[in-house]
Each structure stands twice: as structure tokens, then as C-alpha cells.
Amino acid sequence: MDWGAVLNNTAGWLISPTTIAYAIAAVGLAVHFGYGGLLNFGMAGFMALGAYGYAISILSFGLPWWAGIIVGMLAATVFALILGIPTLRLRADYLAIVTIAAAEIVRLLFTTQVFDEFTNSADGLGGYHAGFRGANPIPEGTYGFGPWQYTENQWWVRIFGILILAVVVLIVFLLMRSPWGRVLKGIREDEDAVRALGKNVFAYKMQSLVLGGVFGALGGVVFALPSAVVPAVYVTSLTFFLWTILLLGGAATIFGPVVGSVIFWVIMAFLDNVLPQLAADDILPISNIQAAVVRYIFVGVALLLIVIFRPQGIFGNKKELTFVK
Amino acid sequence: MSSSAPKTAAPVKSTGLHTGDIAPGVAKVDPIIIADKVTRTFGGLAAVDVDHLEIPRNAITALIGPNGAGKTTLFNLLTGFDKPNTGDWSFNGKSLSGVPAFRVAQLGQVRTFQLTKALGLLTVLENMKLGAKTQLGERMLPSLFPFLWRKQETEIEEKAMEILARFKLDTKADDFAASLSGGQRKLLEMARALMSDPVLVMLDEPMAGVNPALTQSLLEHILDLKTQGMTVLFVEHDMQMVSHIADWVVVMAEGKVVSEGPPDIVMKDPAVIDAYLGAHIDTDLGVVTGRYAAADGSKTTKLTAEQITAEGAAEADEVEPEVKKAAKRPAAKAASSKKEADK
Numbered sequence: 001m002d003w004g005a006v007l008n009n010t011a012g013w014l015i016s017p018t019t020i021a022y023a024i025a026a027v028g029l030a031v032h033f034g035y036g037g038l039l040n041f042g043m044a045g046f047m048a049l050g051a052y053g054y055a056i057s058i059l060s061f062g063l064p065w066w067a068g069i070i071v072g073m074l075a076a077t078v079f080a081l082i083l084g085i086p087t088l089r090l091r092a093d094y095l096a097i098v099t100i101a102a103a104e105i106v107r108l109l110f111t112t113q114v115f116d117e118f119t120n121s122a123d124g125l126g127g128y129h130a131g132f133r134g135a136n137p138i139p140e141g142t143y144g145f146g147p148w149q150y151t152e153n154q155w156w157v158r159i160f161g162i163l164i165l166a167v168v169v170l171i172v173f174l175l176m177r178s179p180w181g182r183v184l185k186g187i188r189e190d191e192d193a194v195r196a197l198g199k200n201v202f203a204y205k206m207q208s209l210v211l212g213g214v215f216g217a218l219g220g221v222v223f224a225l226p227s228a229v230v231p232a233v234y235v236t237s238l239t240f241f242l243w244t245i246l247l248l249g250g251a252a253t254i255f256g257p258v259v260g261s262v263i264f265w266v267i268m269a270f271l272d273n274v275l276p277q278l279a280a281d282d283i284l285p286i287s288n289i290q291a292a293v294v295r296y297i298f299v300g301v302a303l304l305l306i307v308i309f310r311p312q313g314i315f316g317n318k319k320e321l322t323f324v325k
Numbered sequence: 326m327s328s329s330a331p332k333t334a335a336p337v338k339s340t341g342l343h344t345g346d347i348a349p350g351v352a353k354v355d356p357i358i359i360a361d362k363v364t365r366t367f368g369g370l371a372a373v374d375v376d377h378l379e380i381p382r383n384a385i386t387a388l389i390g391p392n393g394a395g396k397t398t399l400f401n402l403l404t405g406f407d408k409p410n411t412g413d414w415s416f417n418g419k420s421l422s423g424v425p426a427f428r429v430a431q432l433g434q435v436r437t438f439q440l441t442k443a444l445g446l447l448t449v450l451e452n453m454k455l456g457a458k459t460q461l462g463e464r465m466l467p468s469l470f471p472f473l474w475r476k477q478e479t480e481i482e483e484k485a486m487e488i489l490a491r492f493k494l495d496t497k498a499d500d501f502a503a504s505l506s507g508g509q510r511k512l513l514e515m516a517r518a519l520m521s522d523p524v525l526v527m528l529d530e531p532m533a534g535v536n537p538a539l540t541q542s543l544l545e546h547i548l549d550l551k552t553q554g555m556t557v558l559f560v561e562h563d564m565q566m567v568s569h570i571a572d573w574v575v576v577m578a579e580g581k582v583v584s585e586g587p588p589d590i591v592m593k594d595p596a597v598i599d600a601y602l603g604a605h606i607d608t609d610l611g612v613v614t615g616r617y618a619a620a621d622g623s624k625t626t627k628l629t630a631e632q633i634t635a636e637g638a639a640e641a642d643e644v645e646p647e648v649k650k651a652a653k654r655p656a657a658k659a660a661s662s663k664k665e666a667d668k
Contacts, residue, residue, distance in 0.1 A: 174469045179454070179462035179478065186444050186455050192406065193442035197456050198430030198521060199463070207465050 006273040011147035013269040019261050020161035021047075021223035026245045026257030027168050028215025034251035035176055036208035037188030039096035042083070043242045045103030046213045048234035049075040050220025052110055052119065055229045058128040060118050065131035069221050076217035079106070080210040088205045103239065111231040119231075126228035132156075154226070161222040165258065168215050173254050175211075184208055185252075237296075244303045250313025259314065271295035336548050339572040340587070342381040347586040350377035357382040357525055357556050358403065363412030364580075365398055372398045373409070374580040380525075380573075385547065385557045387567040387588070390577035396560045397439060399577070400529050404436045405429040417524065431458065433524035439533065439560070443510040443517075445503030449494060452502050452513060453485035454478070456520030485520060492516045492546065508539040515546060526550055528559035532566060544570055568592065 013019055025047055032040040053072030057063040063071065083102055087095045110119045119125070138152040138159075150158070175181050183204055186194040191201045223233075241264070249260025272295055278284040279291035286294070312318040343351045356379035365373040373395040380386050388396050401407035403414060405426035413422035416434050430436075444452050460481065461467050462474030489495040492512045497505065502513060511531060518526055531547065532540050548570055550557050561567050567574060568588040576584040576597050584594045591597055 171469065174471070175465070178468035178471065179460045179474060180465055180468035182447070182451055182455055183463050185447060185451075189444045189446050190442050192426075193438070193444055194455065195406070195426045196404070196430055196436050196438070196442070197517065198427050198435070198458055199455075200425075200427050211465075 002277070006270070006277070008147040009273050010266055010270045013265045014262060015148065015158050015162070016265065017157050017161055017222060017226045019265040020158065020165055021219045022242060022245055022265065023219075023258045023261035024161070024165050024168055024222060025216045025219030026242050026249070026261055027165075027172055028212035028219065029242050029246045030251060030253070030257050031172060031175075031208055031212035031215065034246065034253070034256075035172075035181060035184050035188060036205060036212070037092060038088075038205060038209055038212075039092050040099045040209070040212065041096050041236075041239055041243075042099030042101075042103030042106075043216050044234040044236060044238040045099070045106040046076045046079065046216030047220030047223060047238065048103075048106050048110060048231070049079055050217025051224035051229045051234075052125070052220075053217065054221045054224055055125040055128050056118050058131060059125060065128075065135065068128075068131075069218070072217045072221050073214045076213040077210050080213035081206070084206045084209045088202055088209065100236065100239070103234070104236065107231055107234045110234075122231060124228055124230035124232075129153075129225075132160075132225060157222075157226045160225065164218055164222060168218065169254060169258065171211075176254065180204075240303070241299065244299055244306070247303065247306045247311070247313055250316030252317075253313065253315040256313050256315040263314075268295055268299075271298060336570060338587070339381070339384040339551075342384055342573055343586075347590060349582040349585055351379070351585065353379040353381045355382045356380060358414060358416050358558075360403070360414035361412055363399070363402060363409050363414060365395075365402055365407065365409045371580045373402060375399065375412070375577075375582055378575065378582055378585075380556070380558055380575075382556050383551065383554060384572040385551055385559070385570055386573045386575060387571035388558060388560045388575050388577065389562070389564070389567055390583075393579075394577040395580040396577055397529060398580075400436065400527060400560065404434065404527060406436075430521065433522070434527065435518040435521055435523040435525075436527040437511075437514045437518055437529055437531065439529040441507070441510045441514050443502040443505065443513045445501060447502060448499055449489065449502050449505070449513060450482070450485055450498040452517050453489060453498075453520055454481050456517040457481045457484070458521045481520075488516050488519055491549075493542075508535045508543075511535055511543065512539075512546075515543075519550075523555060525556045525558065528557065530560050530562070532561060532563060540566070564592070 025043055028046070029040065029043055032038040050069075050072035053075040054065075054068040057068040057071040058065060079102070083095075083099060087098045109115065111122050112119075113121050115121070133153050133156065136152055136156040138155055140152050142149055142151050143155060144150055176184075183194060183199050186197075186199075187201055187204055191205075194204075195201045220234075245260040245264045246257050247260075248264060249256025249258065272292065275284065275291040275294050276288045279286050279288050284291060306313065341354065343353055345351055358378075358380040360375055360378045362377070363373060363375045364371060388399070390396050398407065402409050403416075403421070405421065405424055405428070409422070413420055415421060416429070416432060419432065421429060421432075424432075444455070447455070460474065461477055462471075467473045486495055486498065489498055492515070494505075494509060494513060494516065497509070502510065505513060511534075515526075515528065515531065528547070531543055535543060544566065547557055547559065551572075559571075571588050574585060574588045574591040575582055576591060576594075584591055584597050586594070
């Protein structure tokens with residue numbers, strides 16, 4: 001077995017665009033669930049809106065790349081408002097049901113033939129990179145060391161993604177130590193108590209839903225930056241990967257989602273490399289293809305174990321957050 | 326509970342609150358809340374059906390009544406937590422029908438809950454700070470810039486510590502509210518309500534589940550509110566407590582206001598004794614349920630509230646009251662027969 005290749009491939013995931021994109025979206029989920037107590041199971045929908053908003057504005061409307069990002073954020077804002085107005089007055093579990101359905105609706109709308117002109121239906125979108133790469137300040141060439149050797153465009157995606165992640169984390173950090181965050185944490189626990197103190201609970205929940213949704217869209221944009229937009233990516237399992245990441249790191253923490261994403265994707269990449277090799281070497285009694293899927297079973301088991309034994313995640317304070325009140 | 330009868334000097338009662346004859350719905354000299362034809366039905370049950378009710382300003386009004394009388398429902402309606410089927414009501418001359426709960430609170434009418442809602446996952450101090458009104462830092466955009474709200478935050482913190490000290494919770498400021506005892510949570514909830522400088526404080530069973538010593542201090546705090554110029558409306562079951570601190574008592578039964586007036590007058594009202602205290606107020610529970618015969622057979626006659634309170638006070642002073650002595654043997658018998666039944 002080639003351990004060198006395994007470790008090399010795994011190390012690359014430390015700063016892969018996927019890892020960064022998931023981290024950004026997971027921070028959005030932390031705003032929803034960790035701080036606001038909103039059970040959003042539709043993060044895939046927000047990410048899809050970000051990615052498609054970016055790609056369609058560039059391909060169909062010829063907007064510059066940065067305007068595409070703004071369009072993606074606006075799309076997520078509108079989506080959050082549509083979701084929130086009917087459901088935020090209800091109990092939290094209804095939001096969960098509505099969001100999981102709404103995210104599927106979004107995905108199916110992007111997949112359907114009806115909007116083929118804009119979405120290219122099931123084939124997805126690509127070839128929108130010119131603008132973003134044109135803004136790349138890094139001169140042409142390959143840089144880096146060890147396992148982290150990338151071209152200027154690959155670096156530009158990673159650096160841009162990390163910048164967005166930094167801004168998003170900074171915003172959450174500032175918000176959650178402010179009185180605004182205090183109100184939100186109060187709502188998480190008992191909205192009637194907060195209402196009785198004269199706070200407009202609905203407005204706070206809506207702000208939280210929109211903000212987290214916009215972060216989700218930014219995650220979708222970063223996810224789409226290096227490659228293509230494929231509707232099959234934005235399925236419900238994407239949402240549950242994000243939940244695993246969030247709970248792994250700690251739902252009500254600032255850096256939890258970031259570290260959670262890194263750990264999640266490094267382990268996923270490691271298993272993706274190791275398991276097929278083990279199968280090929282006849283150490284595991286399964287076929288190569290089966291081995292590639294086994295890692296998803298590990299995700300499920302990991303989610304279960306976290307929820308049962310460490311509900312506060314790696315960084316969380318057990319006193320501050322458990323799933324059940 | 327009767328041993329908690331306060332031994333301190335009786336508080337100064339506000340009098341002359343009403344105009345005209347005392348009757349349900351009597352007009353007040355200076356009402357803070359005026360409710361008209363407020364009804365709320367759950368299915369076929371009329372939980373609240375209040376024709377007219379006025380709550381006097383700068384006084385302590387007690388809302389009493391048996392379980393299911395609609396007291397808490399009325400509370401929820403007045404504070405905007407529930408919507409009535411019909412009726413309207415005003416607070417400080419401003420109509421409140423259709424006004425959402427958070428706006429009602431912003432207008433200066435804050436409430437507490439029967440089941441205490443201290444936010445256990447916030448610290449005691451954070452709970453307090455949450456109570457303060459119109460904080461710039463609670464708006465999303467300004468909250469990103471700490472220099473905008475830091476000064477206000479410091480002021481709020483000082484005020485919070487001041488109130489906490491009054492409620493003897495200042496040493497707990499940095500603890501999670503979940504670590505407080507039940508009684509301390511009640512105190513915290515009341516203290517938190519005071520952070521918004523309310524005009525009217527509505528307390529839903531502030532004494533429920535609180536031990537006698539803490540009851541005493543809670544009573545003092547409620548009386549304090551009045552001396553500070555606030556109006557208090559509270560729901561309570563303990564009649565002695567009510568007669569001790571309330572200036573005005575409103576009695577509800579089956580959703581209606583059946584009686585109101587100063588406590589000493591209300592408690593002589595036969596309607597009240599019937600509806601609330603019950604005809605069997607002074608009879609042993611075993612007799613009421615028919616487990617054994619009455620100790621002396623004469624206790625089922627109706628008594629006025631005055632007699633009841635007098636007897637209650639006398640009972641409290643005795644180490645072992647006569648009634649209990651008499652009931653001891655039959656009670657033991659009842660217990661043994663219950664054991665047999667269990668087999």
C-alpha cells in the first residue's frame with residue numbers, strides 16, 4: 001500500500017475549496033441552530049441558490065463575478081424570507097419540516113428541463129471562471145510545498161475562500177458577544193420569556209435565518225468557484241454533512257464549524273484513499289466500489305456518537321448547549 | 326404555609342381606589358387597565374368572560390380564584406400572549422387589543438410566568454441585561470460595532486448589579502441561571518422584569534413553590550414595587566398573603582369576575598367563600614373525601630372569611646392544633662386500610 005500517496009491526498013483536503021465552502025455554510029448553520037435554535041434542514045437549498053445565483057448571473061446575464069456573488073446572497077435572502085414568514089411563528093420543528101422540503105424544491109427547480117436555458121437542467125453549469133480568474137492577483141505558475149502545490153488559480157480560489165470564511169467568522173464572533181447575540185441565545189432557550197421582555201422575537205429569528213442563509217449561499221459560491229455547478233450535489237445528504245460538521249465542532253461555537261469541517265473532510269479523504277486500497281489488497285472483504293461507499297456509513301455512525309456522547313461538540317460548553325432542553 | 330404569616334408591621338394599604346358602590350366591574354379613581362367585554366373560548370368552554378374590569382394605578386391588586394377560573398388566561402390576554410375572541414382593553418389610556426406581546430412589554434407592562442422562565446443557559450447577569458429596554462446593541466448592524474453600545478452596556482450592567490444586590494443575587498451574577506434554586510429563579514425573574522423600568526408589573530403566582538422564608542422576602546419586594554411608584558397585578562392562591570399585601574382583590578370564577586373590593590370586604594363576600602374558599606374550608610380533607618367521619622360534625626357549616634383567618638392564625642400559633650390531634654387516629658386507620666386495599 002502506498003502510504004505516501006494516501007497522506008499526500010489527505011493533506012490536500014486541509015485547505016481544499018470544498019472544506020472551506022463547507023466551513024462557511026456550517027458557520028451559517030451555527031447562526032441558525034447553534035445560536036438561534038432554528039432547526040434548518042435546508043442548507044443545501046441555500047448553497048444551491050448561492051452557486052446557481054453566481055453561475056447564472058455570469059453565464060446568462062453577463063454580470064461581473066463579484067456581482068454574481070451578490071446575486072447569490074440576495075437569492076438566499078429572498079429564500080429565507082419566503083421560508084421564514086410562514087414558519088417562524090410556529091414551533092421550531094415545523095421549520096425543520098419546511099426547510100427540508102423547500103431545499104428539495106429548489107434542487108428540483110434547478111434540475112427540471114423547464115428552465116434549461118438558464119440552468120442547463122441536470123447537466124449543470126460550467127465555464128463561468130473567466131471573470132474570477134481575471135481578478136487573480138497571483139502571477140502565473142505553480143506555488144507551494146509538500147502536498148500543497150497548486151497553480152495560481154487554485155491558490156486564488158483557496159485564498160478567496162479563506163478570506164470569506166474569515167469575514168464570516170468575524171461577523172459571527174462580533175454578533176454573538178453583542179447584546180444582539182444575547183437576545184438570540186435567549187430566544188433559543190425560551191422565546192416567550194424574551195417576548196415578555198419586549199423583544200421582537202420574530203424579527204430576531206428572521207434576521208438569524210437570513211444571515212445564516214446568506215452564509216450558506218457564500219459557501220455555495222466558494223464551492224462553485226473552482227469547478228462547476230451540478231444539481232446532484234445539492235441533495236439532502238449535503239445538509240446532513242453540514243450538520244455532522246457543525247455538531248462535531250460544536251453548534252454554539254465560533255470556530256467549531258471551521259475545525260469541524262477540516263476534521264470531517266480530512267477523515268473523509270483519508271478513508272476515501274485508504275478503504276479502496278485495503279479492499280484492493282484483500283485486507284477488507286469487499287469490492288473497490290463498496291469500499292468507496294463505506295465511509296458514508298462512518299459519517300452516520302459518527303453523527304450518532306456525537307449526538308449521544310458529546311452533544312456540545314469538540315469546542316462547546318456542555319452547560320450551554322445540549323440538544324434537549 | 327400558614328406559619329409564614331408575616332410578623333412584621335402591616336404594610337400601608339392604599340384606600341379610596343374605587344368610585345361608587347363596590348361591585349364587580351366598579352369604576353376606579355385612577356385605572357391603569359380598563360378591560361371591556363373580553364372573552365376567550367377554548368372549544369365550547371368560556372375560559373374568560375369579563376364584562377368590565379378596571380385595575381387601580383399605584384396599588385397592589387390580587388387576582389384570585391379557583392383553578393381553572395381563567396386567571397392566567399386573562400393574564401395572557403392582557404399581555405398580548407393570547408388573542409381574545411372579543412373585547413378590547415387599554416393600558417395607560419392606550420388601546421392594547423391586537424398589540425403583540427413584545428410591544429405591550431415595551432409600553433411598560435411586563436409580566437412573569439407561573440412556570441418560571443429564567444433563561445438557564447444564560448448567566449444571571451446576562452438574564453438581567455436582557456431585561457433592559459431600547460438597547461442599541463440589540464439591533465443587528467450596530468451590534469457589530471462594540472464602540473457604539475459599550476457605554477450603554479456598562480450602564481445597564483451597573484443597574485443590573487444594583488437590582489441584583491437588592492434581591493441578594495449579586496454573588497450569583499456570573500453563574501448560569503440554571504444553577505439557581507427554584508425560589509432564586511422566581512427572584513431573578515422578578516428582578517429581570519424590573520430592568521425595563523415597568524409601569525405595571527404582572528406576576529403570575531409569584532409565591533408558588535417558594536419556601537416560607539423566601540416568601541417573606543418576595544412579599545417585601547412586591548411591596549417595594551408599590552413604594553417605587555409601580556402598579557402590581559398578581560395571581561395568588563394563598564389567602565393570607567393576599568390579605569396581607571393586596572390593596573384590592575379581584576375574584577374570578579368560571580371566567581367571570583364574581584367579586585372585587587378591598588381584601589377584608591371581599592373575603593366576607595359569600596360569593597367568594599363559595600366560589601374560592603369552598604364551604605369546606607376548615608374541614609379535614611379526609612372528611613371532605615368521605616374517608617372518615619367529621620371529628621366533631623359541626624365544621625361543615627359556612628364560615629365567614631374573618632372567622633377562617635382568625636382560626637387559621639390561632640392554629641398557626643399552636644404547636645399541635647386540636648383538629649389534627651382529633652384526626653390523627655382516623656387518619657392512621659385510613660392509612661392502614663389503604664395499605665390493605667393496595668394488597
